Amino acid sequence: MSSIVLQFLNGLTSASTLFLVAAGLSLIFGITRVLNFAHGSLYMLGIYLAYSAIGVFAGGGGVTHAAFWGGILIAATVVGIVGALLEVTVLRRVYRSPELFQLLATFAVVLLAKDLVLWLWGPEDLLGPRAPGLGGAVEILGSPFPEYDLFLIAVGPLILGLLWLLLHATRWGLLIRAATQDREMAAALGINQKLLFTSAFALGAFLAGLGGALQIPREPAQHFLDFTVIVDAFVVVVVGGMGSIPGAFLAALLIGEVKALCIGIGDVGAFGFSISLPKLTLVVESLVMAAVLIFRPWGLMGRALAVLPDPAGARQALLEKSTPRMRMAGIAIIAGLAVTPAFANEYSLVLIIDILIFALFASSLHFLMGPSGMASFGHAAYFGLGAYGAALAFKHAGFPMEISIVIGPVIATIAALAFGWFCVRLSGVYLAMLTLAFAQIAWSVVYQWDSLTGGSNGIVGVWPAPWLSGRVAYFYLVLVLCGAAIGVLRRIVFSPFGYALRACRDSPLRAAAIGIDVRRFQWMAFLVAGGFAGLAGALFAFSKGSISPEVLAIGQSVDGLVMVLLGGVQTLSGPLVGAAVLTWLQELVARHIDYWRALLGLIIIVLVVAFPAGIVGQLSSRRRTAE
Amino acid sequence: MLSIRSISAGYGPARVLFGLSLELRAGEVSVILGRNGAGKSTTLKAVMAMVPLSSGQIWFSGKRIDRCATWEIARAGIGYVAEERRIFPDLSVLENLEAGRRSARGHGSPWSVERIIALLPALGPLGRRRAGTLSGGEQQMLAVARTLMGNPSCILLDEPSEGLAPAVVERLATLVRTLRGEGMAVLLAEQNMRFALAVSDNAHIIEKGGLRFSGTARQLQEHADLSAEYLAL
């Protein structure tokens, strides 16, 4: 009994923190419509800054009240200022870009922040001081419970109340609420959005920083907190309803309690399997999110988002069929690649294989995002399941490599069949978040199922058949399969099915009116994209000889997104260029520079600001204006 | 006061307006008439910088405004009431009015909630209601009132009579005349000829994004053929 009560209290404690982060994220999204990937980084910055600020204030002596609370406040305030600077320097320049581009910009900030933290504080965990006066524990039903956690439990509702007052009792709050509902109309009433956006960003960042800083007595500052926190915060915001602060509170309670419950229950055994629930909190969280989204597609307290005006006409952009000149260029590139092994060294050959595989991966994601209009944040699921499917068929089931390489994509397609069925019921950011949830589920299963997948060690010894084992032979296999697959994807885009998909994307109502079963078509798009991503994954597994859960981790999905967005969603060659550029950059930069993430982040920011339609998109629109 | 000089505008690749020009003087009510899809709303949105211009200029009170942001244009003194009304549904009626409030720019007596309610008594008892729960007519009145709270010197009304009961349209006509009496310039976009000509001094007909007729409301009434050709009457 007492352990359940304690777990319940633990749930409340983590709910408070979750709420602080999610409330800021939701506030920012509500008004700017930017899903701030960097919100977890702001949280992480908060905890590191609090560590240092308290250290400085304490000055080697004991941690006084003033040093502790002053440090926390300073840390949160600095993070708030950083947020405002971010808005002014980066985000303000991309508000008119497509939604996903803004995401890319915030993701670049994640990379920058990560290296900044590593550079300033180093890679070790930093353990902060206890809170003065709250360092003890109180007895609850015979068990000790930390006083500081009780304090945190109170912080959540307190901040909720303050935010409510701010939003409902001040003119600033009124304008924020108005602009959240209809930002264009708010501007037409003379409301200066720049100030609103910057201030909302600053407040949201302050809350994230505060959430982080308040953790200092409970958990060490670690440089991977950004990802853990952002995924949790995304889940909370989506479950609560984007833009709804009370929704975020409710969802934080729900998710906090669900997690605490998982930890409280511990290991359960069923059907001869032993499942460790504490390790599966992410899966359970994702399942809760999926369940909520299926029954309440806009979250617990959210509502359908108004469609924003699209001044650039990005949504109308048509995919152009290739001109004879482009076809010539394509043939020239393939011919050039075909003769590469004659003069390329081993190292460049490996790089080109990687590029080809990722070009296919990015093209399959592009198929979903461009012609089908469905953004996926979890495309790595299909890549990874393709890789694992092939590797398992080869290693455990003993199939020959030639067959295993087919089994991979089949597994990926089956996963797409299952995940896609749920995803096509949603749209926009919600759909994207559900894809992320499914990818996290897939990742957790692979990560946890030690006996089958080797857990975090992955699977080794996945080598191609003898006749393909040479680098050059494998290069030709990849060139032929990826080239053919990309060609097929291209054909599908311009087939009647592709046109129908674009009709579903551009005006679902009209498409439905002329008898197109929109969901069914979008579901089919998921299958196609999943299958081809799976093929890329299978080829990847055999090219590396080993795989680890990294292949279906969030980082892999983000790489795909970056490739597609870097190249430009509106063009078919975009993902190819994006894949080449990113793979090459990662390889080049990571080998020579310590802080390669920061450099990559900077490059992405420059590209996003300079090429709001993606590299190829920008070039082709230049060409169009020139003509 | 408001001068639209051969503007072209559209949505992405789709061009809608082709070299359209209009003049609106202070204290004058003008109406843009035209069939559905003729480009009336697009014209008003172009003034508000809610659709980008590809060529042409827009001047207001001696200043060029076609490079300004929407909010700057609003602050310069142009009020805009959208065709879809676009009140803030989750805000109360009073909060909607408050969101529109801007300090007066010198001319005429400034608008206040009291003055608005004196003019539009129907809004009086609705103060705390969520705007999303109002009837269509009430929402239209609220949309106009919210814009007035910004103390504009020129107001753009996009099909205000659309979908309203005749009695409400009558009240709207009185309102437009009152605003004109205050010295405000009013630019209407309308399909309802009767309402439009009853309140307007001047009328413009547009078709496929270009001007087909410009003259006084009286001249238009005398040209039955024009109405037949362009207004689907």
Ligand SMILES: Nc1ncnc2c1ncn2[C@@H]1O[C@H](COP(=O)(O)OP(=O)(O)O)[C@@H](O)[C@H]1O
């Ligand atoms: N948001 C939009 N995107 C693309 N085309 C639009 C949009 N709004 C209007 N149009 C097109 O512009 C043309 C003019 O529309 P509009 O100015 O609304 O006409 P009106 O107000 O006279 O009925 C129409 O052909 C319409 O289809």
Ligand SMILES: [Mg+2]
């Ligand atoms: Mg219209």
